[in-house]
Amino acid sequence: MPALSFIGVPILFCAIGYLILYLSVGSLLGTAMSFIDLAFLQERPQHHAEYQNIFEEQAESRPDTGKLKASEITVPGFGDQFGKLTIEGTQVDAKLFFGDSNQEFKNGVGVYNGSGLPGYGKTVLIGGHNNTFFHDLGSAREGAVITVETNYGTYRYEITESKVLQATDQSAYDLETAEENIVLYTCYPFDALGLTQERYFVYGSYLSGPQIDLYE
Amino acid sequence: MKRLLCTLWISMLVVLFSANAFAAGFNTHEQSVLSALRSGVSVNGTTIQLPAQYLNQAENYLNTVDLTAEQADEIIGYIGHAKSLVREEAQKTGATSIAELKKSGKTLLNQIVSDVQKAAAVADLKVGYDKNTLVGTDASGKTVFSAAKPIKKTGGDWQPLGLIASAGTLVVLAGGALWAARRFRLYEEA
Amino acid sequence: MNHENKRRAAWAVNGIFSFLLSFFLYLAILCLVFSQTILQEGFARQILAESRYVSLLAGEIRDEFIAYGGVGGFEEAFWEEKFSQIVSEEMLEADAARQLHSLYTGTSLETNEELVHSSLYTAFLEEAVRRGTAVDADKENDLQSLAETCAEVYGEAVRIPYADRIGGLLVKAKTPLYAGLAVLACLSVLCAAIITWLNRKSGRCLYWLYGGLAGAALLSAVVPLGILFSRKIGKIGIFSQAMYAFSTLLLTRTLYAFLLAAGILLLLAIVLLAVQGIRRAGKRPPLETENVPKG
Numbered sequence: 242m243p244a245l246s247f248i249g250v251p252i253l254f255c256a257i258g259y260l261i262l263y264l265s266v267g268s269l270l271g272t273a274m275s276f277i278d279l280a281f282l283q284e285r286p287q288h289h290a291e292y293q294n295i296f297e298e299q300a301e302s303r304p305d306t307g308k309l310k311a312s313e314i315t316v317p318g319f320g321d322q323f324g325k326l327t328i329e330g331t332q333v334d335a336k337l338f339f340g341d342s343n344q345e346f347k348n349g350v351g352v353y354n355g356s357g358l359p360g361y362g363k364t365v366l367i368g369g370h371n372n373t374f375f376h377d378l379g380s381a382r383e384g385a386v387i388t389v390e391t392n393y394g395t396y397r398y399e400i401t402e403s404k405v406l407q408a409t410d411q412s413a414y415d416l417e418t419a420e421e422n423i424v425l426y427t428c429y430p431f432d433a434l435g436l437t438q439e440r441y442f443v444y445g446s447y448l449s450g451p452q453i454d455l456y457e
Numbered sequence: 458m459k460r461l462l463c464t465l466w467i468s469m470l471v472v473l474f475s476a477n478a479f480a481a482g483f484n485t486h487e488q489s490v491l492s493a494l495r496s497g498v499s500v501n502g503t504t505i506q507l508p509a510q511y512l513n514q515a516e517n518y519l520n521t522v523d524l525t526a527e528q529a530d531e532i533i534g535y536i537g538h539a540k541s542l543v544r545e546e547a548q549k550t551g552a553t554s555i556a557e558l559k560k561s562g563k564t565l566l567n568q569i570v571s572d573v574q575k576a577a578a579v580a581d582l583k584v585g586y587d588k589n590t591l592v593g594t595d596a597s598g599k600t601v602f603s604a605a606k607p608i609k610k611t612g613g614d615w616q617p618l619g620l621i622a623s624a625g626t627l628v629v630l631a632g633g634a635l636w637a638a639r640r641f642r643l644y645e646e647a
Numbered sequence: 648m649n650h651e652n653k654r655r656a657a658w659a660v661n662g663i664f665s666f667l668l669s670f671f672l673y674l675a676i677l678c679l680v681f682s683q684t685i686l687q688e689g690f691a692r693q694i695l696a697e698s699r700y701v702s703l704l705a706g707e708i709r710d711e712f713i714a715y716g717g718v719g720g721f722e723e724a725f726w727e728e729k730f731s732q733i734v735s736e737e738m739l740e741a742d743a744a745r746q747l748h749s750l751y752t753g754t755s756l757e758t759n760e761e762l763v764h765s766s767l768y769t770a771f772l773e774e775a776v777r778r779g780t781a782v783d784a785d786k787e788n789d790l791q792s793l794a795e796t797c798a799e800v801y802g803e804a805v806r807i808p809y810a811d812r813i814g815g816l817l818v819k820a821k822t823p824l825y826a827g828l829a830v831l832a833c834l835s836v837l838c839a840a841i842i843t844w845l846n847r848k849s850g851r852c853l854y855w856l857y858g859g860l861a862g863a864a865l866l867s868a869v870v871p872l873g874i875l876f877s878r879k880i881g882k883i884g885i886f887s888q889a890m891y892a893f894s895t896l897l898l899t900r901t902l903y904a905f906l907l908a909a910g911i912l913l914l915l916a917i918v919l920l921a922v923q924g925i926r927r928a929g930k931r932p933p934l935e936t937e938n939v940p941k942g
Contacts, residue, residue: 247857247920250662254669254862255869261670265623281882284596286891311482316521318595339517343714354517355510363513372717416509434720434775435789436796455520456483594884627667631838634663638845643657 292338292348294322295392305395309360309451314393319354324391326350326367328381328400328443335374337367337389350374350425356416359389359396360453364416365423371441375427378443379403387423387445396450398423403443405429413442421447486529487519493536500547505554535572542568661845665855668838669862675831676867676908682824684901686817688751691897695747698896701739703889704804708734711800719793725774733766734801742805750810753818758805764798804887835859853923860916868909871902 263270295315317323317339324337326349336349339358345351350369357363369375381387381400389396406413414424422445429441483491494515497506524532543558546565552558558565581596637643684690695701709730713723742758749756771790775782782790807813839856846852874880880898885891 247861250665250858251669251861251865251916254666254858255865257666258670258673258862258866259869261623261627281879281884285881286884286886311520316517318521343711347714353510355514357513358517370718372720372722416513428718432720433789434778434780434786435771436715436719436792437789438792454482455516456488627670630663631667634660635841637656638660638841641653641656643653643660643845 292320292322292344293318296322296324296337296390303390303393303395304451305397305449307451309393309453311453311455314453316358317392320344322349324359324389326390327388328378329385329388330382331380331385332377333375333381335369337391341368346370346373356414357421358453359391359423360394360421360451361455362419362421362452364414364418365389365421366414366416367423367425369425369427371427371429371431371433375425376431378425378427378441379431381425381443386448387425387443389423389450393453394451397448398445399448400443400445403441405439405441408438408440413440421452423447483516483519484523486524486526487522490524490529490532490536491516491519493533498540498543498547500544501551501553503553505543505547505552505558508555539569539572657845657849661842661851661855662858664838664842664845665858666862668835668842668856668859669866671831671834671838672859672863672912673866675828675835676863676905676912678824678828678831680901680904680908682821682828684904685897686751686821686824688747690900691747691751692744694893694897694900695743698889698892700889700893701736701743703892704743704887705734705736705739707887707889708739708801708804711804712797715793715796715800719771719789721771721774721793729770729774733770734763738762739805746805746807746810750807750814751817753814758802760798760802760805763801764794767797768794807890850926851923853919853926857916857919857923860912860919864909864912864916867905867912871905871909875899875902 295317319340320338320342321340322336322338325335326337327334338345338349338351339354341351341353346369350367352358353366353368356366359365369378371378381403383400383402385400387398387400389398413426425443425445426440428437429439430437431441491512494507494512497504499505542565546552546558546561550557550561552561582594709726712730712734713726716726717723738759745756746758748754768791771794772782772787775786775790780786838859842855842859843852846855880895880902883891883894883898885894
């Protein structure tokens with residue numbers, strides 16, 4: 242009995258066995274594998290509250306005028322800190338994130354990812370908690386300047402109006418407008434106990450900041 | 458603070474977009490995709506449009522990726538298919554808006570989700586669950602969108618013929634071997 | 648059929664039955680391992696304990712309560728005092744065990760969501776009174792709204808996603824797996840018996856049995872080893888840390904079970920080989936020197 246057959250025979254059986262399985266249930270396996278593959282990432286999922294800070298990483302050029310090509314800027318991903326927001330005459334000074342889940346609100350204020358980013362020429366809708374970063378939003382007055390520093394530019398908006406509306410009131414914001422503007426919101430009343438249906442909205446019109454050409 | 462709006466429709470359509478490299482801005486292929494999304498579905502004397510926040514999410518994500526011509530063509534194909542499903546349903550029910558379409562049940566939703574699943578498999582986006590919330594993630598696990606409703610999986614197209622053929626072959630093989638062993642008295646071989 | 652052809656045919660026939668033995672044994676191992684791991688509620692409970700599922704889940708729920716509570720005026724200090732009273736680890740363990748049971752029986756069991764809701768509302772109300780806040784009807788609604796939101800978070804956290812569908816599959820899979828195991832075990836024994844009958848004169852029975860066992864061991868080990876070395880399991884896209892810990896440990900332990908089965912088969916195969924070797928050594932003809940006349 243050749244010694245190699247003691248290793249070769251099991252290997253041969255293994256190969257034939259998998260071949261038969263492949264021929265028998267290969268198509269079902271293919272469907273199952275593509276389904277299973279959807280459940281797997283290329284890296285381990287992150288379960289801890291870490292975020293990428295592209296604002297600090299790109300501290301150099303942050304122009305406040307002119308035009309920028311989209312290809313020249315680093316666009317933030319969901320959950321990235323990409324800026325800082327301050328409001329003149331208030332204590333509002335918060336890290337600015339792209340995305341508005343609990344995670345972003347825990348660390349700062351967040352841009353709704355269904356709205357635009359500063360410079361896109363659309364409505365920029367930003368939310369934050371009333372007991373932390375937006376606790377002093379009520380002190381924002383008409384004519385005060387909202388400054389949004391981002392990794393690609395510095396933007397200024399002039400506050401035009403503040404009002405209290407229902408959270409479900411879709412007239413509170415206009416995401417279809419082709420004119421750049423900013424809308425900040427938080428829960429109202431500021432010292433509310435419990436979850437209320439009202440929100441405090443602050444509206445600002447665009448003053449300055451580089452416009453992004455998304456098609457270049 | 459809860460999110461103001463996040464529906465399944467846009468999350469599914471955002472999932473359609475895929476990329477292999479990062480380059481901000483829209484190339485011509487992405488512009489084609491966006492045009493397909495913006496054009497809406499003309500039916501029942503009106504045009505059913507994708508709400509602005511969904512287009513924005515699509516644009517925000519497309520702005521971080523680069524589509525190839527092949528990817529864009531495939532995606533536009535899925536958009537076209539989804540639109541035809543919407544048109545068909547709207548013609549059947551007389552719906553003139555997305556809100557009205559949602560009332561007609563989950564069949565349409567499931568069909569559109571099926572298109573999204575296939576597109577996601579081609580793209581680098583994964584569709585998973587955070588508790589019962591649909592979450593779309595990129596290859597590194599970073600969330601690119603989230604939805605309020607869970608997603609249904611598509612079924613397989615397995616034919617049992619392969620299994621029957623293999624089992625049959627094994628039976629024939631074993632039977633043939635046994636017959637040969639008895640016929641030629643192979644058990645007498647030392 | 649001449650002698651040489653007969654020998655070759657005997658080898659071929661033995662090879663076929665040895666392969667069939669390895670294949671049926673492998674399929675039987677598949678049925679056995681799945682039926683004793685993933686399909687066993689006891690196994691899942693053990694994994695639940697080892698993966699620290701309950702304490703991780705408590706942490707996640709607490710973080711969510713702090714996030715929503717913060718918006719509603721109830722800071723982290725409030726939760727440090729109240730959380731473990733409202734959501735105790737015993738309650739979470741009971742809910743987790745109940746949900747697991749419902750998964751394995753295909754039934755739908757309630758969670759303690761209502762209890763959490765009422766406990767939360769009471770705690771919020773007491774805190775409001777302690778702070779001297781006037782609690783009118785509107786305020787009560789706001790507190791109820793917050794309690795309801797937090798209770799929903801609790802309910803969603805303890806419920807296993809798609810439990811009704813998975814549970815249905817688990818219940819349906821048991822009978823076919825056990826039936827399959829029985830049939831495949833019988834087929835394996837039949838193959839072994841045929842190999843023994845075919846080789847009662849040649850004495851190579853143990854060699855072919857070894858081939859069957861070693862082949863089955865290799866079939867059982869290759870895929871699990873591949874998955875373990877690729878570290879694919881760690882990349883499963885589950886974002887709840889508790890469910891991630893539970894799922895990855897469950898899958899890993901199941902793969903280890905396959906490797907254990909493969910190890911046992913390999914051991915048996917080696918034993919058979921050793922016995923075959925000893926038998927062969929015992930049958931060797933005497934050395935020629937024994938016949939040389941002394942002189």
